[in-house]
Amino acid sequence: MKRVAVLGGGPAGAFAAAELASAGIRTVVFDEKLAWEKPCGGGLTYKAYHQYPFLIENDTPKKLITESVLAAPRAGEVNLRLREPLLIYSRLDLNRMLLQRAERAGAWIEKARVLEMNRAGSGWKLRTSTGILDADFCVVATGARNPLREVGTQLRxxxxxxxxxxxxxxxxxxxxxxxxxxxxxxxxxxxxxxxxxxxxxxxxxxxxxxxxxxxxxxxxxxxxxxxxxxxxxxxxSLEPSGWKCNRVAGDGWLAVGDAAGLVDPITGEGLYYAIRSADLAAKALLSELGCFAEKVQAYRRMLRRDFAVDLEFGSRLAKRVFLGRFLFGTVPARMVQFTRRSPRFCAVMQDLFAGTQPYLGLRRRLMRNLNGSLYEIAMNLGLGRLVPGKVGG
Ligand SMILES: Cc1cc2nc3c(=O)[nH]c(=O)nc-3n(C[C@H](O)[C@H](O)[C@H](O)COP(=O)(O)OP(=O)(O)OC[C@H]3O[C@@H](n4cnc5c(N)ncnc54)[C@H](O)[C@@H]3O)c2cc1C
Incomplete structure (x- = not known):
């Protein structure tokens, strides 16, 4: 593999470029804006900076937040202490830090818009706003508004x-x-x-x-x-059916981050998945596997095993989390009330904010704790005398 072109220099593209360049691959990143204030909250969970410590260990300005207030109609609000701080960056600062990291690793960064990509033999001919470039492989990191229709997820x-x-x-x-x-x-x-x-x-x-x-x-x-x-x-925010046919890779290309639809369908967390998918894409490309087709298959498998199955499961929960009802109230109202009254439920919420509670194990954990949580709530409401004994858990 002589040259990889990374299309888009947001968190996904910049991270992939840093990994590829530091392994000695000739890597060029095209971004039409380079570092910019991409519309975003800018929140990075513990899961992200625990796995990628450079996200917290740097001089880039950021906030570390350990307090949150959750509020829902008919339930008021509740303070939730975050056991693990949420990091909050301006996206201009975060993107700049990630691009500089890629450049230090040896990637060539070019401010240009990719206008067209055409297959040329086993590689690509890219037409950009600054010229024409040949590449052996493309990493598609052009975000949710990916203008390159033949590659990346097809968002309905x-x-x-x-x-x-x-x-x-x-x-x-x-x-x-x-x-x-x-x-x-x-x-x-x-x-x-x-x-x-x-x-x-x-x-x-x-x-x-x-x-x-x-x-x-x-x-x-x-x-x-x-x-x-x-x-x-x-x-x-892929529907379950969207996950089933999600186009994350194809002949000569892998898509990462938003361009591959890799966002938590409940919380909207996308920064971690942009970086994680870029990491997996680089691992697949750098693997010993012989041909590109095998690397593409390996990437699909890695994504599913690592987090895509969990996000797909999350997409089946999303409507219930926001619009569902539980014990004669809305689920958001119950979340606020339970967080207020039950230390066990509060711990679940803390883990959800840290990104350490997968959706796949959530139901089991909630069911396991339900009796205990309801008992804690009853005691909290001063109903202890109505509860004959500790109800399990
Ligand atoms: C309002 C909002 C709030 C959010 N808040 C959070 C949050 O708090 N925490 C969180 O984890 N996630 C959040 N997200 C999601 C997060 O912003 C995205 O998941 C993340 O930016 C994805 O990174 P990316 O690199 O895949 O794409 P992007 O960050 O979108 O980067 C894509 C890059 O590609 C470039 N590009 C596009 N087309 C071309 C082209 N043809 N040629 C050259 N360059 C091109 C763009 O200039 C851009 O720099 C939020 C999203 C929104 C919309």
Missing amino acids: PEDTMSALGYYIPGNQERIDIQFLPRLEGYIWVFPRCGHLSIGICGKGEPAGSLRKRLETYMTEKGIAWKGAPFYSHLLP
């Missing part, structure tokens, strides 16, 4: 969420998460260095209506949002 409208928000001057030391009536999504307030990223994501609802919900929320909270910079973007 039902496989996406709208996500939009404002950058508001200000400071606070906690994150806020607000669930809303009849919304498969939520509002977040993420403090960054010097400003807040306040946004909303939602599935199946027009962006205009999400924006109204967000502005109403900010007005009610006394947040001065008028005149603040507005952002909006697409967030992959």
Whole structure:
């Protein structure tokens, strides 16, 4: 393999490039903007920086947040201490740090838009805004709005969420998460260095209506949002059927990050999966396997084994988490109430925020703890005398 072209220099592309270049592969990254303030909360979970310590061990400005407030209609709010801090970056800073890392590893970084990719023998001829380049293999990292139609996931409208928000001057030391009536999504307030990223994501609802919900929320909270910079973007949120036919790789290319639809369909976490998929793509390309076709197959298998099966399972839970009902209330309201009343349930929420509780084991853990949680809630409500004895767990 003489040259790999990485199309897109966001977290997925920059990480893949760093891995390939440091293994001695001639790697070129094309990004039309290079480092930029990509619309995002900028939150990185413990799972991400525990696995990739350079994400926390660096001089790039970031916030470490250990307090959160969860709120849902008819349930008020609850403080949730995060056992493991959430790291919050401005995306301009995070992207710049990742691109510099790729450059230090030996990747060639070029500010150019990839306009067209055509098969040329067993390789590619790429037409970019700055010229023509031949490459043996392509890593597709062009994000959720991938303009290269023949490669990467094919997002149907039902496989996406709208996500939009404002950058508001200000400071606070906690994150806020607000669930809303009849919304498969939520509002977040993420403090960054010097400003807040306040946004909303939602599935199946027009962006205009999400924006109204967000502005109403900010007005009610006394947040001065008028005149603040507005952002909006697409967030992959694959339906179960979307996972079944997800196009993550093909002849001569692998897709990583949002371009492969690899985002948590419940939380919208995409940064970890961008970096993790880039890591797996580089491992597949660098493996001893003989031909590209085998490497492509290996990448598909690695993705499924590592996290894609879990995210696919998450996509089957998403509607129930936001729109479902439990014990005569909405699930978000119950989550807030249970977090308030039950230390066991609170621990589950802490692990979900840290990214260390897979969806595949969630149901079993909740069922195992349910009796204990309900007992704790009953005791908390002062109903201890109505409970004949400790109910299991
Ligand atoms: C509003 C919002 C909030 C979010 N908040 C969070 C959060 O708090 N935590 C979290 O983990 N995830 C969050 N996400 C998801 C996260 O932003 C993405 O999952 C992540 O950016 C994916 O990284 P990526 O490298 O795959 O794609 P991107 O970051 O989108 O990078 C793609 C790059 O490709 C370049 N590009 C595209 N087309 C071309 C082309 N033709 N030629 C050259 N370059 C091209 C772009 O310029 C861009 O730099 C959020 C998403 C949204 C929309």
